[in-house]
Amino acid sequence: MNEIKIFSPATVANVSCGFDVLGFCLDTIGDEMVVRKTKDKGIRITKIEGYDLPFEAHKNVAGVSALALMEVAQPHCGFEIEIYKKIKPGSGIGSSSASAAGSVWAINQLLGSPFNKTQITNFAMKGEALASGCEHADNIAPAIFGGFTLVKSCTPLQVLAIPSPSKLYATIIHPEIEIKTAEARAILPKQIALKKAITQWANLGSLVHAMHTSDYELISDSLNDIIVEPFRSQLIPYFDVVKTESIKAGALGAGISGSGPSIFALSKGKAAAEAVAHAMKKVYSKTDINFDIHLSKINMEGIRVIKSN
Amino acid sequence: MNEIKIFSPATVANVSCGFDVLGFCLDTIGDEMVVRKTKDKGIRITKIEGYDLPFEAHKNVAGVSALALMEVAQPHCGFEIEIYKKIKPGSGIGSSSASAAGSVWAINQLLGSPFNKTQITNFAMKGEALASGCEHADNIAPAIFGGFTLVKSCTPLQVLAIPSPSKLYATIIHPEIEIKTAEARAILPKQIALKKAITQWANLGSLVHAMHTSDYELISDSLNDIIVEPFRSQLIPYFDVVKTESIKAGALGAGISGSGPSIFALSKGKAAAEAVAHAMKKVYSKTDINFDIHLSKINMEGIRVIKSN
Known part of the structure; x- marks a missing residue:
């Protein structure tokens, strides 16, 4: 070759x-x-x-x-x-x-x-x-x-x-704004409450278990970030609305992709992921922010x- | 009935x-x-x-x-x-x-x-x-x-x-000292470094994965507590020696049971768990602390x- x-x-x-x-x-x-x-x-x-x-x-x-x-x-x-x-x-x-x-x-x-x-x-x-x-x-x-x-x-x-269950689909929306990596890092707290850390690791342990058992409901229950998302989401206009509307439209959960600005959602099945894409689009269509949207199986x-x- | x-x-x-x-x-x-x-x-x-x-x-x-x-x-x-x-x-x-x-x-x-x-x-x-x-x-x-x-x-x-792999055995040593729950709680930090929290949740995610895949080596690699153990172990005389000797004797890992004073170790197979029991006993036998020891499959x-x- x-x-x-x-x-x-x-x-x-x-x-x-x-x-x-x-x-x-x-x-x-x-x-x-x-x-x-x-x-x-x-x-x-x-x-x-x-x-x-x-x-x-x-x-x-x-x-x-x-x-x-x-x-x-x-x-x-x-x-x-x-x-x-x-x-x-x-x-x-x-x-x-x-x-x-x-x-x-x-x-x-x-x-x-x-x-x-x-x-x-x-x-x-x-x-x-x-x-x-x-x-x-x-x-x-x-x-x-x-x-x-x-x-x-x-x-x-x-x-x-x-492992991940076979019907898992991702929807990604990329709002065309710039987030400087330095800023995304600087906004993170150096210290966090032990109590919150415990909740976070309970969720990650649970998510790994849910992946192994193909338990979509538990995946949904576990897809929470109470440590980083509350800070970094401030850098992404309309993040909260996109997340809420994605979940309303059927997403198992949604969050920041990397350090943003892209937002991802995970859904069970392609139809749900398409409904989520529609809901995400609707949010940014009402703003002056340009965006790309991607739908993908894992x-x-x-x-x-x-x-x- | x-x-x-x-x-x-x-x-x-x-x-x-x-x-x-x-x-x-x-x-x-x-x-x-x-x-x-x-x-x-x-x-x-x-x-x-x-x-x-x-x-x-x-x-x-x-x-x-x-x-x-x-x-x-x-x-x-x-x-x-x-x-x-x-x-x-x-x-x-x-x-x-x-x-x-x-x-x-x-x-x-x-x-x-x-x-x-x-x-x-x-x-x-x-x-x-x-x-x-x-x-x-x-x-x-x-x-x-x-x-x-x-x-x-x-x-x-x-x-x-x-789930857990079938050859997992626990060895528990209970040194007869009193730890007041209030003290065990008071010694914990309220705030922890985000960096350490990330290491901890990586380990827990990894441990859950290792349990699902019956990967004893990964169980061993994941059985680390870098957040709580460094504080609470101070309340248990000879903890570090017991842990080190347990691992030397073949344990996959060891830690504090609950808030102590008992110390647990996990091993692959009964023979290893027995060797660990022997090593634990040896440590406390040299002290004036009385102890009980238990060996158990999960x-x-x-x-x-x-x-x-």
Whole structure:
């Protein structure tokens, strides 16, 4: 195999009570990337379509993660990367992670898969660090593992694949406002009440149990974030209305995707997810904020091959 | 059925990262209780063996929980209760919960089981409140449901039965020192670092996943309490040594049972649990502190009938 074209999906991190640890993978939105072997060693980014991003490998998240892999793999060839960016940077659905994960996943394939998913995640985290200032796997892990993932720890990296019931659909609305990562971080309290923390971990324990038992009602009951959402939702206009209307329309729960501004909802079945999409649209249609909306089943596979030769 | 004799088991609450929500049920230590129908309405405690506890129903946890049930059930008979107390009050393995849960469980049987487990737990919580000053289900839920339980919320009461792998054994050592509940509570911080809370809920999510997948290694990796144990362990002499030696001897993990002073360890298989018991004994044998030690498989059934007629 000398060339591979892949789909590198968008992802939702910080899933309600699973703040900083739980994420899931989307199926209908993602970047496309073409990676091909070259005789010249090193990583070259030869094409970027969709958004304006740096071509220098060490300044581009896809390049940085690829370089991290190359340092370990020391292959006899180099790679050139084309990025067809569909996920808008800063939208809160893992745009930089899709690039960081996609390049190393593809290179691993072209090298005959010497690395496992956890190792690839580790390389991709180096790229993510360029974008976010710190190494985390919240979005990278679901992109690479697919489905729902719980990042138990980052050092050493431990990613758990959490099963999810088959009728789970996500609806995502991306209101076109900018949230600075620094601001989203600064707004978080450093200290929280022990009592609230207990409620949060009861909910996460319960959510993991609900996923294992395909208990949609319990998923709904558990999808609460009483720690972070009350702060960060202030940065997203109409968040509370979108959430309330989504749940009224049948969503099991809703929350902030990543650090926003995107809002996700989870629903049982496609029809419910469509009703939620309709309800979300209705809220922002009455405002002057532009938005995109995505509907997706949970992507159990993660990054996938579109074409190879 | 006019009379029933039951075994009401000891339990471990505050299982490491599952502080305040996760508990499990023991099999080899528990109270025995005899409950029989009487023509006279009301609840009478007619015998208490083992420890010195009040006979007045409204001052005895078994009596208070029974009275709570009676108020709802309004049966045409009354009940007398004999308590053969084997679990030492204040030892941290659910002594009062065994009494509170046992009486209502038995009465429910004698009435033809009109109430489900959650309802019985709710009645028993009234008795527990007499002992601990607040209604909680940490020990009552595992006594009534058996196995591992996650109390997702108290109002309304939601108890989840978490599966556990079949080779899980508990070793419990009870050093005979007194810890005042008030002191155990006062030592807890009201506020905790968000960062630590995230680690704790990652561990609990991971532990629930490990239970579902029978992954002993992950159980071991997840059995950490970085929030409460560092404070409460100060109240238990030699806690750190007992924990370290237990793990050296093969335990998957160890922690404080309830609010202490008992210390629990979980192991894979009976032989490992025995080795852990040996290691625990060795620590306290070198001190002037008396101790009891218990070894038990996880009791999947909870309270059970010994005899009925």
